[in-house]
Amino acid sequence: MDxxxxxxxxxxxxxxxLLQVAFLSIISVYGCTIYQKPRPIHDVPFxxxxxxxxxxxxxxxxxxxxxxxxRQLFGVNLAGQGMQSVxxxxxxxxxxxxxxxxxxxxxxxxxxxxxxxxFHSILSSSLNDKIDDQFRVMNFxxxxxxxxxxxxxxxxxxxxxxxxxxxxxxxxxxTKFFTFFVPIPGIRADYHKVDFxxxxxxxxxxxxxxxxxxxxxxxxPCCATNKKGTKNGDPLNLVLIGSRxxxxxxxxRRGWLPAEQTHGKAxxxxxxxxxxxxxYRYSPVSPLFLYGRQQDFAGQKPRHTVHQxxxxxxxxxxxxxxxxxxxxxxxxxxxxxxxxxxxxxxVTHKIDPDIDEARYALxxxxxxxxxxxxxxxxxGVGAATRLKPRHNLTGDPYFTDGYRLVLAFDRxxxxxxxxxSFNWENPISTKLKRLSIDQQLDFDGGR
Numbered sequence: 001m002d003x004x005x006x007x008x009x010x011x012x013x014x015x016x017x018l019l020q021v022a023f024l025s026i027i028s029v030y031g032c033t034i035y036q037k038p039r040p041i042h043d044v045p046f047x048x049x050x051x052x053x054x055x056x057x058x059x060x061x062x063x064x065x066x067x068x069x070x071r072q073l074f075g076v077n078l079a080g081q082g083m084q085s086v087x088x089x090x091x092x093x094x095x096x097x098x099x100x101x102x103x104x105x106x107x108x109x110x111x112x113x114x115x116x117x118x119f120h121s122i123l124s125s126s127l128n129d130k131i132d133d134q135f136r137v138m139n140f141x142x143x144x145x146x147x148x149x150x151x152x153x154x155x156x157x158x159x160x161x162x163x164x165x166x167x168x169x170x171x172x173x174x175t176k177f178f179t180f181f182v183p184i185p186g187i188r189a190d191y192h193k194v195d196f197x198x199x200x201x202x203x204x205x206x207x208x209x210x211x212x213x214x215x216x217x218x219x220x221p222c223c224a225t226n227k228k229g230t231k232n233g234d235p236l237n238l239v240l241i242g243s244r245x246x247x248x249x250x251x252x253r254r255g256w257l258p259a260e261q262t263h264g265k266a267x268x269x270x271x272x273x274x275x276x277x278x279x280y281r282y283s284p285v286s287p288l289f290l291y292g293r294q295q296d297f298a299g300q301k302p303r304h305t306v307h308q309x310x311x312x313x314x315x316x317x318x319x320x321x322x323x324x325x326x327x328x329x330x331x332x333x334x335x336x337x338x339x340x341x342x343x344x345x346x347v348t349h350k351i352d353p354d355i356d357e358a359r360y361a362l363x364x365x366x367x368x369x370x371x372x373x374x375x376x377x378x379x380g381v382g383a384a385t386r387l388k389p390r391h392n393l394t395g396d397p398y399f400t401d402g403y404r405l406v407l408a409f410d411r412x413x414x415x416x417x418x419x420x421s422f423n424w425e426n427p428i429s430t431k432l433k434r435l436s437i438d439q440q441l442d443f444d445g446g447r
Contacts, residue, residue: 034119035127038075038134046087055176057094063087064163064182074134076119083110083118084158084184086165089151090144096171097143104168104253106156112139115155144169160184164252177411179249194296196244200318207320214424216319217378217404224288224295224313224330226393233288233393234351235381235400237359238329240314241321241374242409250369250409251299259285259298259311288393290315290328301365310334310358310365324408331405332398333358353389355398356427359405366407367419373410376422377403403427 050063064086067079078084086105092098102109116135120128140152167178208216217239223232240247287294295313314329333352352358366372383402384390391397403425 034076035121035131036071036075039072041073041138044069044073050087051180051182053178053180055178057092058098058169058176059091059093060167060169060178061089061091062165062167062178062180062182064165064184066184074131074138076131078115078155079158081115081118082158083115083155085138085153085155086163087151087153088140088167089149090167090169091149092144092146094171095146096174097145098169098171098176099142100140100144100154101168101170102140102154104166105154107255108157110155112136112155159257161258164248166249166253175413177413179245181245181248196296196316199296199316204318205320206318207323210321210422213319213321213326214378214422217406218380220328220380220404221290222380222382224290227287227289227294229289229292231393232390234313234330234332235355235390235398236290236328236330237355237381237400237404238312238314238331238362239378239404239406240327240329240409241407242324244325246371246409246411247327250366250371253369253371254301254365256299256301259300285311285313286394288313288330291317296327310361312362321408331355331358331362333361351392351396351398353386353396353398355400356403363405363407367416370413370415371409371411372407372419373414374408374420374422376406377425377427378406378422379425380404401427 044065046063046065046069050061052059052061054060065073065084067077067084070078070083070085074085088100090098090100112135113132116128116132119131135155138153140154141150144150161184163182163184165180165182167180169176169178206216220236223235225232242250285295285298285300293315296315298311298313300311310331310333312329312331314327317326317328319326332355334350335352336350363375379402381400381402381404384399386399389397389399406422406424
């Protein structure tokens with residue numbers, strides 16, 4: 001019995017040893033295969049598609065590297081860790097030094113050694129040192145002294161479709177801001193289908209003063225519609241005033257993302273996210289119609305799963321205010337994903353019926369972008385109560401005070417106290433009145 005027991009222990013130790021060897025071999029192979037010797041920076045042609053802008057004595061040039069270019073330059077797969085690098089060069093002919101604010105590009109950017117650590121091997125400290133050195137040497141380093149040029153990489157969260165690159169430079173008593181729209185191979189965003197320059201002829205565009213703008217906004221339809229224009233969908237409760245550049249920069253600074261076009265792959269990703277309760281950052285937004293066409297762009301601020309997000313649709317109108325484009329939109333909060341037979345694809349988000357909450361939340365959110373110049377409210381949606389709600393095209397009920405939120409954007413930075421008001425309508429009094437009615441109904445119902 002003792003001999004048999006001894007043989008059993010010996011076999012178990014042998015099997016354990018073999019398992020350990022196999023495990024370490026896999027780790028070793030994996031550690032070797034994730035790293036390849038980086039190529040020299042001039043052998044990776046990302047600078048050929050760089051974009052530049054000049055402000056006074058300062059010139060900024062940027063480029064966003066593709067997944068393959070990141071692998072070639074850093075020797076590791078940044079995309080696999082949800083990262084990408086942005087190359088920045090600042091040429092400072094000013095008499096003052098400048099500092100680049102990485103948080104302006106991405107509030108959740110990665111430090112060089114934090115990025116490198118994601119690719120460390122447990123077996124090779126020398127390999128880890130090489131990875132660390134590559135990320136540290138390639139990193140953008142402040143300050144940019146007078147009469148010098150500084151270039152390097154900033155490591156940020158990976159985006160697809162297009163990346164809005166905000167470069168914020170500060171100095172003693174002055175600031176400079178640059179915004180770039182950089183295409184990235186990946187998703188097919190809805191706005192890729194729109195040629196904004198050709199939507200309206202010069203004869204169709206109307207420039208309005210503040211009083212005429214208010215009148216025009218009040219006369220807009222209450223709601224977006226189906227394709228035929230025969231049924232009303234979600235209410236048009238949002239107006240954005242500003243260039244695409246300024247509006248996009250404000251939204252990106254607050255974590256908003258584009259929506260993918262509705263195609264087979266995107267639908268399947270939405271269904272998978274629904275089934276596995278996972279996140280899908282670019283989940284499509286179903287089409288609604290205004291001006292005879294579906295939304296020109298959609299935006300979303302996703303949470304941790306596909307079920308929850310704030311989302312909006314927007315259409316470029318022929319209206320201009322102070323020379324700036326006026327966009328008509330719709331904002332609501334998604335609180336879940338469900339199957340439906342009322343549209344294609346057969347999955348849709350369920351909206352929070354209190355759509356005014358999403359409207360207020362957006363205003364609060366964009367105040368922090370530091371680009372909101374002016375805000376206010378106009379009539380036009382039409383009120384709907386909690387007891388007598390209206391419904392969108394997929395049957396979700398909603399109630400509202402009936403106002404549209406109007407937000408005008410400008411170059412940043414704008415502090416809270418600098419934000420002006422249109423002084424048109426005051427939905428607060430309506431909200432207080434509705435709250436009083438709701439509270440009375442709740443009280444009566446509980447009696």
